[in-house]
Amino acid sequence: xxxxxxxxxxxxxxxxxxxxxxxxxxxxxxxxxxxxxxxxxxxxxxxxxxxxxxxxxxxxxxxxxxxxxxxxxxxxxxxxxxxxxxxxxxxxxxxxxxxxxxxxxxxxxxxxxxxxxxxxxxxxxxxxxxxxxxxxxxxxxxxxxxxxxxxxxxxxxxxxxxxxxxxxxxxxxxxxxxxxxxxxxxxxxxxxxxxxxxxxxxxxxxxxxxxxxxxxxxxxxxxxxxxxxxxxxxxxxxxxxxxxxxxxxxxxxxxxxxxxxxxxxxxxxxxxxxxxxxxxxxxxxxxxxxxxx
Amino acid sequence: xxxxxxxxxxxxxxxxxxxxxxxxxxxxxxxxxxxxxxxxxxxxxxxxxxxxxxxxxxxxxxxxxxxxxxxxxxxxxxxxxxxxxxxxxxxxxxxxxxxxxxxxxxxxxxxxxxxxxxxxxxxxxxxxxxxxxxx
Numbered sequence: 001x002x003x004x005x006x007x008x009x010x011x012x013x014x015x016x017x018x019x020x021x022x023x024x025x026x027x028x029x030x031x032x033x034x035x036x037x038x039x040x041x042x043x044x045x046x047x048x049x050x051x052x053x054x055x056x057x058x059x060x061x062x063x064x065x066x067x068x069x070x071x072x073x074x075x076x077x078x079x080x081x082x083x084x085x086x087x088x089x090x091x092x093x094x095x096x097x098x099x100x101x102x103x104x105x106x107x108x109x110x111x112x113x114x115x116x117x118x119x120x121x122x123x124x125x126x127x128x129x130x131x132x133x134x135x136x137x138x139x140x141x142x143x144x145x146x147x148x149x150x151x152x153x154x155x156x157x158x159x160x161x162x163x164x165x166x167x168x169x170x171x172x173x174x175x176x177x178x179x180x181x182x183x184x185x186x187x188x189x190x191x192x193x194x195x196x197x198x199x200x201x202x203x204x205x206x207x208x209x210x211x212x213x214x215x216x217x218x219x220x221x222x223x224x225x226x227x228x229x230x231x232x233x234x235x236x237x238x239x240x241x242x243x244x245x246x247x248x249x250x251x252x253x254x255x256x257x258x259x260x261x262x263x264x265x266x267x268x269x270x271x272x273x274x275x276x277x278x279x280x281x282x283x284x285x286x287x288x289x290x291x292x293x
Numbered sequence: 294x295x296x297x298x299x300x301x302x303x304x305x306x307x308x309x310x311x312x313x314x315x316x317x318x319x320x321x322x323x324x325x326x327x328x329x330x331x332x333x334x335x336x337x338x339x340x341x342x343x344x345x346x347x348x349x350x351x352x353x354x355x356x357x358x359x360x361x362x363x364x365x366x367x368x369x370x371x372x373x374x375x376x377x378x379x380x381x382x383x384x385x386x387x388x389x390x391x392x393x394x395x396x397x398x399x400x401x402x403x404x405x406x407x408x409x410x411x412x413x414x415x416x417x418x419x420x421x422x423x424x425x426x427x428x
Contacts, residue, residue, distance in 0.1 A: 015415040045421040049368065049387035051316045056424070081417060159370040168374045194333045194369035198421035201414055202401050206337055232417045 004126075005072035006034035007063055009082040010042050016079070016231035016258075018275035023078050023123060023260040025269035030131060030139065034076055037066045045081050046198075047088040054102055060089035061103050064118040065110050074119040076126065078260070080230035084156035087120040087163040122157070123260070124173050124229070125165055133180040141268040143182030147290040150188040150218035150226045151175055151259070154233040158192060168192070174227060174259055181266040186221040190214045195236040207236050208243035215241070215254045224286045225255040227262065234258065239280045255283035265292050298351060307354040307392070314388035321378045322346045328372035328382045338362040342372055342382050349385060363389045364400045364426065390425070400426040 012020040027034050040063050048056040063086060067075040077083040093100040094116035104113050127136060151174035158164040158171050166173045169192055175185040193214060196207035214237060218226050228234045238256040245251050261274050261283075271293060276284055287293045312319055322343070329341035340348070340362045348356050357363065363386050372382040393400075401422060411419065 009417075010420070011415045011417040016417075042416075042420060044424060045417055046368070046424050048424075049381075049384045050314045050391045052314065053391070079417070081421070155369040155371075159374060161374075169371075192371075194367055194371070196334070197367045197369070198418050198425060199365075199367055200418050201406070201410065201422040202426070210333070231415060232421070235415050235418065 001031055001033045003033045003035050004074060004076045004121075005067045005070050006036045006076045007040055007043075007067070007082060007086065008036060009040075009077070009079045011231040012079060015235060015278065018278045019078055019231060019234070019258045019260060021273045021275055022258060022264040022269065025273040026260055026264040026267050027123075029264075029267040029269060030127075030136070032126070035070070037063070037070055037075075040066055043082045043085040043089075045085060047085045054099055055106075057089040057092060057099070058103055058106055060086045061093060061114055062107060062110070064090060064120075065107065065112050065114050067118045068112045068114065073117060074121055076121055076123065078123050078229075080122075080154060080157040081232060083120065083122045083165075084163060088160075090116065090118065090120055091162055122165055124157075124177070127177060127263075128173055133176050136177075137180040140181055140266045142266055142292065144287075145291040146184070147286075147292065148184045148186055148222055148224050149178055149262070150186050150221055150223035151178065151191060152188070152195075152214065152218075152226050152228050152233060152237065152256075153192050154228070154230050155192065155194055155197075157229055174229070177259060177263070178227070181262055183262060186218070186223045188218060188221055188223070190217040195233050197232055197236070200232070200236050200240065204240065204243055205247065208240045208247055211237050211240045212244040212248050212251055215244070216251070219252060219254055223254070224290065225257055225283055227257055227259045229259055241281055253281045255279065255281045255286055257283050262292070296351060296353065302352040303350065305352040305354075308349065308352045310392055311349050311385060311388045314391055315381065315384040317380050317385055317388075319346060319350045319380075319385070321380055322350065323378065325377060327375050327377065331371050331375050332366075333369065333371065334365050334367060337365045342366070342386075345389070346380070346382065346385060349389070357389050358393060358398075362386075363393075368425070394426075394428040397428050399428055403427060 196210040366386040
């Protein structure tokens with residue numbers, strides 16, 4: 001077993017428990033122990049774009065200090081927003097000694113002084129770059145029968161370029177992963193189009209409109225379901241289908257799953273680790289039909 | 294629409310603040326409109342992204358403080374990727390939001406959200422919403 005320090009973030013302990021449980025089971029099957037940090041705090045979810053706003057970088061950097069305390073020089077993330085925020089804050093202090101010093105001075109009760117020396121990794125990077133997809137393909141025990149998916153990346157896994165893990169507008173890492181799992185990916189022009197993100201709080205109808213457009217495109221392309229890697233995209237694309245159905249007469253529901261759920265099922269993880277009870281549109285009927293369940 | 298332009302207004306304190314907070318050179322924009330053409334939220338905006346940049350260049354702060362656009366932008370950064378001049382439009386939007394928020398002109402009033410609105414969304418939505426829309 002290879003051990004890696006793991007930062008879950010708030011939502012993976014909440015509405016995205018299906019993301020965490022499926023990912024941890026898959027990692028276990030692949031020979032990785034994701035060791036959750038003994039202490040961690042919210043990363044802030046969004047990277048502060050204003051040049052002078054150092055205060056909001058303290059929360060993400062503090063989590064990197066926790067990784068150092070755990071004796072690790074890398075930190076594993078699953079949530080796309082955590083990944084982006086931690087990695088971008090890390091890049092900021094790595095490239096700006098003055099910002100790093102100010103943030104360290106602010107955290108003067110910490111015993112570890114941060115030096116910009118923790119690597120922030122996303123699970124997809126570990127699968128692609130460390131394990132590699134051909135090796136992963138050899139470990140797949142359950143291949144579906146003609147399952148077609150549309151892979152939705154959203155924004156923060158791929159933008160900006162300095163932290164994105166693939167091409168900013170036409171990423172293919174999820175397509176390559178699906179191929180390794182024996183799943184066909186459809187062409188999907190909406191794969192990096194914004195879902196409306198946090199506006200789901202005060203503009204749920206506008207987000208339902210985004211959901212309608214994104215999922216209608218996936219359906220037109222012949223997808224049986226949509227894969228996601230961000231708990232906020234997942235909420236918007238899955239739960240906001242309720243509003244989309246009320247707003248658009250021709251809307252047809254489409255199941256939304258985390259890529260880790262398909263990965264875990266392919267690796268033979270039990271169904272109860274998928275937490276399908278947390279989904280608004282139940283993916284089980286189509287997964288049964290295609291022989292995954 | 295008539296706009297009075299003067300050297301003084303074009304280099305006013307607002308323009309300087311936007312450039313400082315965004316880290317962008319507003320005058321680099323030559324109004325090609327690519328940001329607006331590709332913006333997934335443009336249909337909900339009263340000013341298109343390229344118009345925001347133009348008004349910011351001209352120091353028209355009242356138009357920008359009163360527009361819907363800066364709150365419709367969700368920082369997806371598609372415009373940043375596509376700008377042929379390398380301007381980070383999302384950062385300009387953030388700078389204008391920040392100028393408002395630092396005057397305590399919050400876009401979302403947390404106390405006005407109903408219990409249902411607060412409890413029906415995941416923590417990630419609430420935190421990012423408050424980070425973007427409140428001071």
